[in-house]
Amino acid sequence: MLELADADVFYGKAQALHGISIACAPNEVLALVGRNGAGKSTTLRAMMGQIPLRQGQRTLDGADITGLSLPDSSRRSIALVPDSRDIIGGLSAEENLLLATLSHPPGHWTIERVYSLFPRLRERRRAQGTSLSGGEQQMLAIGRALLTNPRYLLLDEPTEGLAPVIIEQIVAAIEFVSRSGVAVLLVEQNFRVPRRVAKRFCLLDSGRVVWSGGRDQIDDRLEAMLSGLHEGTHA
Numbered sequence: 001m002l003e004l005a006d007a008d009v010f011y012g013k014a015q016a017l018h019g020i021s022i023a024c025a026p027n028e029v030l031a032l033v034g035r036n037g038a039g040k041s042t043t044l045r046a047m048m049g050q051i052p053l054r055q056g057q058r059t060l061d062g063a064d065i066t067g068l069s070l071p072d073s074s075r076r077s078i079a080l081v082p083d084s085r086d087i088i089g090g091l092s093a094e095e096n097l098l099l100a101t102l103s104h105p106p107g108h109w110t111i112e113r114v115y116s117l118f119p120r121l122r123e124r125r126r127a128q129g130t131s132l133s134g135g136e137q138q139m140l141a142i143g144r145a146l147l148t149n150p151r152y153l154l155l156d157e158p159t160e161g162l163a164p165v166i167i168e169q170i171v172a173a174i175e176f177v178s179r180s181g182v183a184v185l186l187v188e189q190n191f192r193v194p195r196r197v198a199k200r201f202c203l204l205d206s207g208r209v210v211w212s213g214g215r216d217q218i219d220d221r222l223e224a225m226l227s228g229l230h231e232g233t234h235a
């Protein structure tokens, strides 16, 4: 279980998270949804150890990892795919993947397995990072994270700005990765993708969890509200 308990996060003097408590169980797909600026990305960064907690605790399987650095969190089987994707533009797609294998011991995920998950990446393996499309970059960013052999994969808006046909490939990949035993913590502003792949949802607003529940607890009113989030509807 990867957990934040009563977490406060600040950017300078501005408080972004107010006592957030979120727990992601092994093997589950948990979605964090909420409108722009609600604190979704900040929550993922806090889960990853990329930003410090002013208050509260981060735990992994009950052990306190609040102060664990980002590289150590990565070695402890947590991986973050940021919305910026952070592909190294001067390297080929395959070189980007190779880099990830250098910093982690070999495990289930290999470059071959990443290519099986995203055949398009095999075709584009010699292409420079800068020449990859948005969808290819997203596939590469997910593949690179998988090569660290995470038990918890944190995905920040993986389908944002992508064409429907590519979104389908990303959705299929999330489902496959989840079936392979990796827990996925999915951040999306748009409710359509989480609706399909997640079993549990946390709705964030102004740095707080304002609702959480399972798929079967989403009634028509909540469904309409969540579906309207990306159009700017207030939570």
Ligand SMILES: Nc1ncnc2c1ncn2[C@@H]1O[C@H](COP(=O)(O)OP(=O)(O)OP(=O)(O)O)[C@@H](O)[C@H]1O
Pocket: 011, 014, 016, 034, 035, 036, 037, 038, 039, 040, 041, 042, 043, 189
């Ligand atoms: N690097 C930063 N420096 C200062 N403030 C920040 C920074 N990143 C986020 N914030 C602020 O923290 C709050 C939460 O932002 P966050 O990016 O976590 O929200 P979000 O729900 O992920 O929204 P979005 O969908 O726009 O990414 C917002 O008020 C935002 O302006």
